[in-house]
Amino acid sequence: MNASPRRKELTRLAAQLFVQEGFDRTTVRMLAQEMGIKSGSLFHHFKDKQEILAAVIEEGTQNALSIAKAALKQCEDDPEARLHAMARAHLETLFADRNAHVVALFEWRRLDAASRAHLSHLRDAYEELWVEVIDEALAVGLIHGDRFFVSRFILGALNWTVRWHDPAGPRTPDDLADELVAMITAR
Amino acid sequence: MNASPRRKELTRLAAQLFVQEGFDRTTVRMLAQEMGIKSGSLFHHFKDKQEILAAVIEEGTQNALSIAKAALKQCEDDPEARLHAMARAHLETLFADRNAHVVALFEWRRLDAASRAHLSHLRDAYEELWVEVIDEALAVGLIHGDRFFVSRFILGALNWTVRWHDPAGPRTPDDLADELVAMITAR
DNA sequence: CACTCACACTAGCGCTTGCTTGGTTAGTGG
DNA sequence: CCACTAACCAAGCAAGCGCTAGTGTGAGTG
Numbered sequence: 001m002n003a004s005p006r007r008k009e010l011t012r013l014a015a016q017l018f019v020q021e022g023f024d025r026t027t028v029r030m031l032a033q034e035m036g037i038k039s040g041s042l043f044h045h046f047k048d049k050q051e052i053l054a055a056v057i058e059e060g061t062q063n064a065l066s067i068a069k070a071a072l073k074q075c076e077d078d079p080e081a082r083l084h085a086m087a088r089a090h091l092e093t094l095f096a097d098r099n100a101h102v103v104a105l106f107e108w109r110r111l112d113a114a115s116r117a118h119l120s121h122l123r124d125a126y127e128e129l130w131v132e133v134i135d136e137a138l139a140v141g142l143i144h145g146d147r148f149f150v151s152r153f154i155l156g157a158l159n160w161t162v163r164w165h166d167p168a169g170p171r172t173p174d175d176l177a178d179e180l181v182a183m184i185t186a187r
Numbered sequence: 188m189n190a191s192p193r194r195k196e197l198t199r200l201a202a203q204l205f206v207q208e209g210f211d212r213t214t215v216r217m218l219a220q221e222m223g224i225k226s227g228s229l230f231h232h233f234k235d236k237q238e239i240l241a242a243v244i245e246e247g248t249q250n251a252l253s254i255a256k257a258a259l260k261q262c263e264d265d266p267e268a269r270l271h272a273m274a275r276a277h278l279e280t281l282f283a284d285r286n287a288h289v290v291a292l293f294e295w296r297r298l299d300a301a302s303r304a305h306l307s308h309l310r311d312a313y314e315e316l317w318v319e320v321i322d323e324a325l326a327v328g329l330i331h332g333d334r335f336f337v338s339r340f341i342l343g344a345l346n347w348t349v350r351w352h353d354p355a356g357p358r359t360p361d362d363l364a365d366e367l368v369a370m371i372t373a374r
Numbered sequence: 375c376a377c378t379c380a381c382a383c384t385a386g387c388g389c390t391t392g393c394t395t396g397g398t399t400a401g402t403g404g
Numbered sequence: 405c406c407a408c409t410a411a412c413c414a415a416g417c418a419a420g421c422g423c424t425a426g427t428g429t430g431a432g433t434g
Binding site: 225228 | 414415
């Protein structure tokens with residue numbers, strides 16, 4: 001839709017508040033205050049509260065998709081390297097764009113049907129990348145099991161990191177990716 | 188606190204609504220209607236809306252704790268068997284008591300400070316069981332890696348199943364536990 | 375200079391929210 | 405038969421909600 005720099009900045013602030021308070025508890029008055037304007041002025045930038053949520057999630061998912069694509073492109077054909085690159089890319093976006101992704105993961109249900117339909121495609125495109133990489137790893141015996149279960153388990157383990165990992169701590173996304181890949185690959 | 192059978196039934200219904208709508212979107216009027224009473228009558232059973240949430244989470248966590256303890260008790264000393272038993276017990280509670288656990292996982296932030304402090308102890312006691320089992324598995328080389336990361340990854344993968352697994356489908360919690368343990372154990 | 379337009383403001387409407395109050399009802403033990 | 409109690413209801417309050425209407429205002433454009 002619209003992509004003015006002002007709107008981008010407002011979206012960023014909204015993401016932060018949505019994480020802090022949750023979407024339902026975040027009032028348009030809180031959003032406006034955080035943005036330094038009055039609540040009425042908010043609706044000059046966004047049609048309604050729903051549209052703010054959709055903007056936050058779209059922004060985050062777009063970033064994740066392009067980062068993952070880039071990571072895979074500059075990566076040799078070795079399935080282990082590609083698996084590792086995907087895991088690292090996933091964790092890096094997750095923490096670089098932490099607010100947007102936490103919202104995407106935990107406030108998805110709050111989207112109305114129209115936004116959800118639109119954003120589902122983005123999400124599917126991203127998961128498609130994962131399935132490919134996992135299929136390659138399965139084909140060469142790097143990991144074992146059902147492709148469906150394995151991909152869900154891996155994404156679950158990765159997504160859950162936002163619940164316990166401290167981005168200010170000593171461990172980098174790269175460290176986490178190492179640990180995860182080491183845990184699931186046969187030795 | 189109180190544990191009348193009526194209250195237990197109301198708690199069960201509340202859990203269902205909290206899952207369907209989310210805690211914030213569930214109004215006391217919706218809760219009352221689902222229970223077949225008027226909204227005012229609700230406050231005869233619970234002090235306020237917060238207390239309903241706390242009751243739901245407490246119920247679910249208590250069950251998880253006792254089921255996991257039982258599963259470990261009737262289990263030989265083999266670390267792989269114990270790991271598998273924990274995973275299966277986790278998944279079984281997760282889907283037997285699905286509503287309560289989904290609420291515990293995704294509405295934890297809505298608890299007030301007092302309830303959160305009280306319930307944290309229960310939660311910690313449960314995670315303590317996991318850490319023990321994982322330490323045993325690490326000690327005999329069944330799995331590898333940092334105990335902290337490994338346990339977080341495993342719990343993340345397991346908890347995330349509520350987002351994609353269909354309990355009515357053909358795959359049982361036992362199947363999922365098999366897959367998960369197979370994925371992470373060295374061969 | 376007149377004009378537009380993005381942006382912001384004030385004021386408040388209509389509705390829903392969690393919760394309170396004061397009273398009623400059905401069942402139980404003495 | 406009465407006293408007691410758990411369970412419920414009708415009515416509504418005060419606060420807060422998303423959102424709208426109408427009105428500047430200052431910067432850029434012809």
